[in-house]
Amino acid sequence: MKALQFLSLFLFICVNFTFSQSDTITLNEVEIRNFRNDYVPYLSEHIAPLNIEQSACGDIGNLLQKLPNVSGIKKGATGIDPVVRGFKYSQLNILIDGAVKIEGGCPNRMDPAAAHVDINDLLEINVIKGPYALKYGPSFGGVINLVTWRPLFYKKYQTHVKAFVGLQSNGAGYKSKIELYGGSNRFTYQIAAGTRKYDDYRDGSERLVKASLTSYYTKANVGVRISKNHILDAGVDGSFGRNIDFPALTMDEREDNTMIYKLNYFGSNISNSVNFIKIRSWFSDVNHTMDNKNRSFSDTVVAVSVINAKDAGIRGAVNINAGKGTLEAGFDYEYIFKDGNRMKTMIKQPGLPEKNEIIWSNAVINNLGLYTEYRVTHNKTDWVATARVDFNNAASDPMFRAGMGDKPVFENSDTRSSFTNFSFNGGGTYHMNENNHLSFSLGRGVRSADMSERFITLLPVGYDHYDYLGNPQLKPEVNYEADINFEHISKHTCSLRPGIFFSYVTNFIGSQRVPPSVVRPQTKGVLGVKQFVNFDHVWLAGMEISWTSPKNRPWLIDLNVAYTCGVNPEATGYKIENGQVVDEYTIKNDPLPEIPPFEFNGDFRYSFFKNRLVPMLSWRMVLAQKHISESYGEQESKAFQTVDFKLKYQFNTYFTVWGGVTNLFNTTYYEHLNRNIIGSTMPLYELGRNFFVNLIIKF
Numbered sequence: 001m002k003a004l005q006f007l008s009l010f011l012f013i014c015v016n017f018t019f020s021q022s023d024t025i026t027l028n029e030v031e032i033r034n035f036r037n038d039y040v041p042y043l044s045e046h047i048a049p050l051n052i053e054q055s056a057c058g059d060i061g062n063l064l065q066k067l068p069n070v071s072g073i074k075k076g077a078t079g080i081d082p083v084v085r086g087f088k089y090s091q092l093n094i095l096i097d098g099a100v101k102i103e104g105g106c107p108n109r110m111d112p113a114a115a116h117v118d119i120n121d122l123l124e125i126n127v128i129k130g131p132y133a134l135k136y137g138p139s140f141g142g143v144i145n146l147v148t149w150r151p152l153f154y155k156k157y158q159t160h161v162k163a164f165v166g167l168q169s170n171g172a173g174y175k176s177k178i179e180l181y182g183g184s185n186r187f188t189y190q191i192a193a194g195t196r197k198y199d200d201y202r203d204g205s206e207r208l209v210k211a212s213l214t215s216y217y218t219k220a221n222v223g224v225r226i227s228k229n230h231i232l233d234a235g236v237d238g239s240f241g242r243n244i245d246f247p248a249l250t251m252d253e254r255e256d257n258t259m260i261y262k263l264n265y266f267g268s269n270i271s272n273s274v275n276f277i278k279i280r281s282w283f284s285d286v287n288h289t290m291d292n293k294n295r296s297f298s299d300t301v302v303a304v305s306v307i308n309a310k311d312a313g314i315r316g317a318v319n320i321n322a323g324k325g326t327l328e329a330g331f332d333y334e335y336i337f338k339d340g341n342r343m344k345t346m347i348k349q350p351g352l353p354e355k356n357e358i359i360w361s362n363a364v365i366n367n368l369g370l371y372t373e374y375r376v377t378h379n380k381t382d383w384v385a386t387a388r389v390d391f392n393n394a395a396s397d398p399m400f401r402a403g404m405g406d407k408p409v410f411e412n413s414d415t416r417s418s419f420t421n422f423s424f425n426g427g428g429t430y431h432m433n434e435n436n437h438l439s440f441s442l443g444r445g446v447r448s449a450d451m452s453e454r455f456i457t458l459l460p461v462g463y464d465h466y467d468y469l470g471n472p473q474l475k476p477e478v479n480y481e482a483d484i485n486f487e488h489i490s491k492h493t494c495s496l497r498p499g500i501f502f503s504y505v506t507n508f509i510g511s512q513r514v515p516p517s518v519v520r521p522q523t524k525g526v527l528g529v530k531q532f533v534n535f536d537h538v539w540l541a542g543m544e545i546s547w548t549s550p551k552n553r554p555w556l557i558d559l560n561v562a563y564t565c566g567v568n569p570e571a572t573g574y575k576i577e578n579g580q581v582v583d584e585y586t587i588k589n590d591p592l593p594e595i596p597p598f599e600f601n602g603d604f605r606y607s608f609f610k611n612r613l614v615p616m617l618s619w620r621m622v623l624a625q626k627h628i629s630e631s632y633g634e635q636e637s638k639a640f641q642t643v644d645f646k647l648k649y650q651f652n653t654y655f656t657v658w659g660g661v662t663n664l665f666n667t668t669y670y671e672h673l674n675r676n677i678i679g680s681t682m683p684l685y686e687l688g689r690n691f692f693v694n695l696i697i698k699f
Contacts, residue, residue: 041384041427041439042132043485043499043544045070047125054616054646054658056168056692058175058196060114060122060146065671067127068544068562071596074674074684075108076246077171077198077211079115079253083673084129085501086540086564086595087141090450091477094144095136099280099315100260103336105288105307106253107359107452107461110246114146116239116258116286118217120164120177120194123147130501131445131479132425134371134388135317137332139423140447140479141503149190151223151233157184163697164194170690171201171211188223188233200245203685204668213244221262230267236260248675248684250460251290251305260284273321281314288340295678300347305359307340325376325383336365338451357522361397363455367448385426392448392476393418399457399470401522410458410519415472417454421446427483435490441483449474453509453532458522462511462530463593463675464632467521469514469531475507477534495548503540510535513574513581527574528581538592540566558603566592571631593632596672597625597639614648616660625672637683640669659693 045067057063061072061080072080073088084092094113095101104111128143136143159182166175177194195216201209217240223233241256261283268276286309293302317330338360345354371388398413425443432438449471452461456470485499511530521529542564549557571590575583605616621641628634646660666689674684 040132041382041429041441041485042425042443042483043129043501045127045129047122047127049123052119052122052124053164053656053694053696054648055119056166056644056660056662056690056694057119058168058173058198060117060119060125063119063122064114064125064127064144066601068546068560068599068601069129069542069564069596070127071671071673073109073594074671075110075248076213076244076684077201077209078196078213078215078244079110079112079246081109081112082114082144083594083596084127084142084144085503085542086566086592088594090447090453091141092144093133093137093139093142094146096146096260097148097262097280098136098145099264099313100262100282100284101137101311101313101334102258102260102284103286103309103311103338103451105256105286105309105338105340106290106305107456107459108249108251109461110244110249110251110253110290111241111256111286111288114144115241116256116260116284117146117148118177118194118196118215118239120166120175120196121148121192121217121219123150130441130481130483130503131423131443132386132427132441132483134386134423134425134445135328135330135373137315137334137369138367138388138390138421138445138447140445140477148219148237149221149235151188151221151231152181152183153185153188153223153225154183155185158182161697161699164694166692166694168198168690168692170687171198173198183223186225188225190219190221192220193218201687201690204663204666204688205685206688207685209685210245210247214242215244216240229269231265233262233264233266235262237262245294247677250295250678251292251303252294253288254291254293254304255287255289257287258284275319275321275326277316277318279314279316283310283312285310302345302347303342305340305342307338307359309340310337311335322374323376324378325374327372327374329372331371332367332369334365334367336451338363338455355402357402358400358457359459360451360455361400363394363396363451365392365394365448365451365454367392380431382429382431383426384428386424388423390421390423390446390448391418392421394448394454394472396455396472399455399472401458403522409522410469412472415455417472417474419448419476421448421476435488437487437489439483439485439487441481443479443481445479445481446476447479448476449509449532456532458519458529460523460526462632463634464511464530465525465527466511466513466530467523467526467528468511469519469529471532474509474532475534477509478506480504480506490550491552492550494550496546498543498545500543501541504537505539506537508535508538508568509533510568510571512572513584525579527576527579535568536570538566538568540564540592540595554607556603556605556607559601561598561600563598564595565627566595568592568629568631571629573631574633576633587630590631591627591629591634593629593634594673595625595627596622597627597637598623612650616646616648618644618646620644622671635681635683637670637672640667642667642669654698656696657693658696660691662690662692663688665689 179192181190221235237260244253313334315332373386396415403409427441488496546560624639670683
């Protein structure tokens, strides 16, 4: 009913506007690709606007899982944490509009960076795999760029309205957006708002999964063309979450208020030698509140955590012609701040005072980076080489935790650290002929430890069931990676893109058990305490193969397979009896935890009536994951297959409808990276059969 009221309001607005048809002028660095050609030697993936509009997904993490070798760690219906080729968390550089960074508030990452961007607000997503895109900041395992807005200028003033409403049956709810945008040849603007609201859903066996959520967002952007090739643009985004369930965590998100402020400059064709200058700045402020009030054990202890996380930064670059190629040189600076605590109230012991536990205590990370990138074409090969240096330092108030009677159980005042990190890469694309291209890349990506790895104090933030301690003196991780990719493109036959990669990581950040004589756990029911430490080295390897039928025909077939494995040559296992660790032993060649299994995806579609009516069938097959980590107590996951059906109907240039059913055969399944429901060994199962419809209106 609310969705219908929203749609009626939108139609009323539409009929009160006068619209004009005229050309659009685009001036933005994102549109300028390499200045010579589109070829880069490393692998990148793209999710286009059409893929976003037709999707039944309510979360960006779900949408990213459509890409080969991209998965996600799921703890609820939203806030899915992306995993690319086995790399996760701060091993991935997640950006908004090529610059903006967000530091989430929850220690258990119920609100990773992507969770603060509404899926309805996306224009596209770009994923760059490997430690290669160094101009976007420290790059270790990959870059995910969430594009939400670009300044568009028009030859004549015009105004546009766009609305979107998506409804679904399982986890009954909706997602919606309304957007007003337009401008002239000197001025452009956008005003938008959207919301998502879903109830608990049922899996394929009709079990109810508590995963309700409510979120909404508002935004405003404005751009001014100072002169022919110079733009200033600014924006403010707000995202707000309310009462979001996370059945695989000990707490739910009660309230999240996030504000993002952006100010950018871009100038192109400055002179015969200067191609562009760009400066981008941002400030994000996250205020995150979570509690256990809806859990069964809240009648004993009520815990409320309030976290504030800030991220501010600036990046700038100049691109010039240098010899036969182009040289880009730039800098970026990022400031991260985190502070917050957890207040516990003993319900059954009213005579005791409330207990205040520090989660983050004025923790700060600063990172200043300098980079240079050179691109040149020689004969049939496009070459690129990049070098980067980062000056990273961090500090916090003393890490402290008190036990019963406020007696200290852990304290560490040695929280300062400083590192200088060197990253570089190089590669080339050899154009064998018009249709065949061979690419190779070698890279070294370095990243320093994040807030949790440095400063977390006795909280169960890992996959395994332990309290975790941060380690402020962790050495930076170093990823040495090699990629080889082949691409065959033909209008008349097919597109084929096979690729392989190998990654050798030194100073790998893992965890190791701390003896009870040093510190005891503070969370009920955990097995003990682990601290983040550096392992000597681990390795990962994998492949991706994509095949697409010719695009000049009414039918289209798109197939891809992907696989990654990872190994720690020597790990420590723990023998557990009656919920206690009783012994340790050495494990040789232990698989790394949380690596997704082999996966196949196939899309089949046919276009009728000049693309006005398009049925589509999607088939996904995932094998069992038996390559699991013994040292982390990881569990095997079962194989599964799912089938989705979609149907597009475009009434005219203004109205388009997508509808269909996901998990057509009501399969009971879960992804390998889904966490277990808290207090049980049952994994978090995915949605059963789900009918959906998306209505897109553009004027």
